Amino acid sequence: MSDLHNFDRATSVLSRPDDPRVYDAELHEAWRIEKGVNGGLLLALAGRALAAELGADHGHPDPFSVSGYYLSASRPGPVTVRTETLRRGKTLSTGTASLLQGGVERLRVIATYGDLDEHDGADVRTSAVPPEMPPPEKCLGTEVTPPEFLKETPMLERIELRLDPATVGWLAGRPTGRGLIQGWFRLPDGREPDPLVLLLAADALPPVSYDFGILGWAPTVELTVHVRARPAPGWLRLRHSTRNFAHGYLEEDAEIWDSRGRLVAQSRQLARVRTHAPMPAGAEARSSQATAAIA
């Protein structure tokens, strides 16, 4: 599989000859965040299995709505995906996928698939407008991330994030308290975005709780992504925001815009936040570098 892009290698699934609804896969070390594997990558992996289950025979290869409930922290290593078709319709089909490691369920997904090519490109009444941000070369990448933090988050080298300097005050100890982080996203090896990449992108930015000065991990309870159009090639723009952060839980909404200025996906997640979490490893070093970068 050496000619595959990294994302496709990391989300490839192999159906079992004796039970084609069961798929074997491998969670790669390279997509790790601390001890676990990125939740967006897990959703994309489940999405790949469901595309095989609902797309091959039924003509519904594209995720329209995907909901993931995160049950336990996944680890790099082998993973099994069990799929089930709930309904086969003319326009839409619905199925479930279950990710298991050593018999322990990591993630349960339910999703409705269709065919994005059937969408009429003209019928758009969207009121949202794309977020304004400086071009990628004027935004901040991993050059402001300290090596000791990168070491525990190798996933940051599998994606290319360029954060809007106006929304990363928290890097320099000056969170805005607005609950907004935005930036550019692409895959660094030339892999262009498609609906499965959007499932990854929906969980790629840092938690917006960072913008409240809380730099701890924010594990996802539930994440639902609506894919609304097939993305054009090029950079994606991501906008993460919250209106409701209370009682240790955070609602986090993401919008994903493609290079043609279309709102190609929306997501919402409920995440837990340890509001008294300590600064993560390297945060101080990052702060001083970021202060210079932002200034």
Added chain:
Amino acid sequence: MSDLHNFDRATSVLSRPDDPRVYDAELHEAWRIEKGVNGGLLLALAGRALAAELGADHGHPDPFSVSGYYLSASRPGPVTVRTETLRRGKTLSTGTASLLQGGVERLRVIATYGDLDEHDGADVRTSAVPPEMPPPEKCLGTEVTPPEFLKETPMLERIELRLDPATVGWLAGRPTGRGLIQGWFRLPDGREPDPLVLLLAADALPPVSYDFGILGWAPTVELTVHVRARPAPGWLRLRHSTRNFAHGYLEEDAEIWDSRGRLVAQSRQLARVRTHAPMPAGAEARSSQATAAIA
């Protein structure tokens, strides 16, 4: 069960002695909208079964996040709810529920439950503010709904909706195109809101596609509700809006505010909209009455 409130009668479930994870229930004619039963009521019914499954033994009686995938239109009559526990945790438990009629699956639900009493009331950093609207007595109720429309939507007599006149221009043939409908909600027989009532309230307002002048039905593909606090007694304020209406699909976000001004729930759904739908029965009569009411 004559001493029960209507909502509790309509969502009561009875577990089978030989398999306590399976519940029998009845979908009441009174909660019908045209031929089907209201999607919020179905979610509350599934939520009741999951509260029994996850709450009784595990101390997690309250829905935190509930996702429903609507598979086929339900009908008034008997319904079976099959539940399954996926994970029992210290703080949160997750399970699924499947609603079946005559062996056909109507709705698949996955949900995470916890205990809302554990929430610390002080730790709120929510940036959203409650929607401003006139008091309930200055808003519009079913007095502007023509009898022939009410006859096909008996559910409108099981809830009390008072719509903000500023967001019902569509009633008089003057949709604003903003994609916003808001109003007051309560149960008319004195039943105070609780987390299960919030699941109903999340799908109680007319589709926001009405505010684009499209008065047809907007069947839900997926609906996720996050319950963030136990609501105080009294009226709820509902705010329904969309930022993304394209290609015959609509994202619809709801916020539910309680009488103490707290954002107690948020929901998002993906709905299909027939953008060339004809006016529903009675719409013209409604328009003329509403013109007078709004003027």
